[in-house]
Amino acid sequence: MSRKKRILSGMRPTGKLHLGHYVGALENWVALQGEYDNFHLIADYHVLTTQLDTSDIEANSFEMLKDWLAAGIDPDQSPIFRQSRIKEHAELFLLLSMLITTARLERNPTLKEQVRDMKIENMTYGHLGYPVLQAADIILYKGELVPVGEDQAPHVEIARELARRFNTTFGEVFPEPAPKLTSFARLPGLDGQTKMSKSLDNAILLSDEPDVIHGRLRKAYTDPDKLRRNDPGHPDICLVFTYHRRFNSADTGGIRSGCESGFLGCVDCKRICGEAIAGQLEPFREKRRYYDEHPGDLRTILADGEVRAQQVARETMAQVHEAMGLG
Ligand code: ATP
Numbered sequence: 001m002s003r004k005k006r007i008l009s010g011m012r013p014t015g016k017l018h019l020g021h022y023v024g025a026l027e028n029w030v031a032l033q034g035e036y037d038n039f040h041l042i043a044d045y046h047v048l049t050t051q052l053d054t055s056d057i058e059a060n061s062f063e064m065l066k067d068w069l070a071a072g073i074d075p076d077q078s079p080i081f082r083q084s085r086i087k088e089h090a091e092l093f094l095l096l097s098m099l100i101t102t103a104r105l106e107r108n109p110t111l112k113e114q115v116r117d118m119k120i121e122n123m124t125y126g127h128l129g130y131p132v133l134q135a136a137d138i139i140l141y142k143g144e145l146v147p148v149g150e151d152q153a154p155h156v157e158i159a160r161e162l163a164r165r166f167n168t169t170f171g172e173v174f175p176e177p178a179p180k181l182t183s184f185a186r187l188p189g190l191d192g193q194t195k196m197s198k199s200l201d202n203a204i205l206l207s208d209e210p211d212v213i214h215g216r217l218r219k220a221y222t223d224p225d226k227l228r229r230n231d232p233g234h235p236d237i238c239l240v241f242t243y244h245r246r247f248n249s250a251d252t253g254g255i256r257s258g259c260e261s262g263f264l265g266c267v268d269c270k271r272i273c274g275e276a277i278a279g280q281l282e283p284f285r286e287k288r289r290y291y292d293e294h295p296g297d298l299r300t301i302l303a304d305g306e307v308r309a310q311q312v313a314r315e316t317m318a319q320v321h322e323a324m325g326l327g
């Protein structure tokens with residue numbers, strides 16, 4: 001029997017998830033579950049790269065866990081665990097940090113984007129090392145496929161380089177991981193910015209109620225040339241049309257011709273879009289309600305996932321120690 005390939009992917013617990021997280025990564029985790037052997041980590045150490053206030057990390061971890069389960073992650077098939085509970089992440093991070101130069105890390109385009117968006121003036125050593133810790137997360141489980149959004153692809157490239165560097169220096173232990181992008185690897189935000197993001201306050205959350213979704217969409221940025229209902233619009237540059245393409249795909253022909261002819265106004269177009277999004281999220285909200293009422297189940301899921309993750313992490317580190325002649 002051939003072994004299934006392993007997926008390792010995680011997210012930072014910074015709160016409830018939005019549509020960008022779903023269509024960029026989470027949707028792929030769910031779709032590939034079964035075909036691959038999935039492991040999913042709650043990257044709580046990674047939160048510390050950009051904030052030292054730890055008061056919300058635990059609550060945010062549970063909110064994110066509920067979103068993962070609501071979207072269809074099956075914890076029996078796919079172990080879910082907190083990074084900080086498996087100490088091998090910290091050890092492998094330390095060892096990998098000897099195998100990469102600071103110049104390589106400074107060239108990371110995702111880091112440059114963060115510095116710009118978050119106006120970071122003095123970066124910590126830990127923040128510079130973000131992708132080294134992420135590489136440790138991935139290769140500790142011998143992850144081969146990493147479903148992520150576009151902004152994370154440069155980090156997976158660094159993980160590949162580190163796996164290769166380890167193997168050529170100390171002996172073959174790690175497979176080289178590859179990223180896996182969806183066709184919406186960078187979903188734009190409601191303000192027309194290139195990325196939907198909680199910190200930019202331009203997001204629709206997976207747990208938003210229909211009236212909230214409609215309210216958020218009403219304020220969304222649209223084609224600036226289409227001011228009145230009868231003005232012809234340009235769907236290809238309209239954000240709302242992007243959302244139609246993803247959440248109302250059966251009807252994009254009608255939306256396009258209505259918009260272009262001027263027959264369909266923006267108010268109605270947004271209402272139809274909101275109904276499509278709310279309809280697709282309804283089963284998520286229902287599942288989330290179950291977990292809101294059964295918080296004990298969440299603790300059991302993590303406890304089980306952490307036992308399974310710990311076992312794999314221990315085995316990998318035994319091979320690392322042997323290859324390096326350490327420990
Ligand atoms: P936020 O700014 O909302 O906190 P983030 O970029 O910090 O989002 P991460 O926790 O770093 O979110 O990312 C989790 C996963 O979701 C990553 O794989 C990331 O690429 C993906 N992702 C986040 N936002 C988007 C988006 N707008 N479109 C596509 N994928 C996204």
Ligand code: MG
Nearest residue numbers: 012013014198
């Ligand atoms: Mg985040």
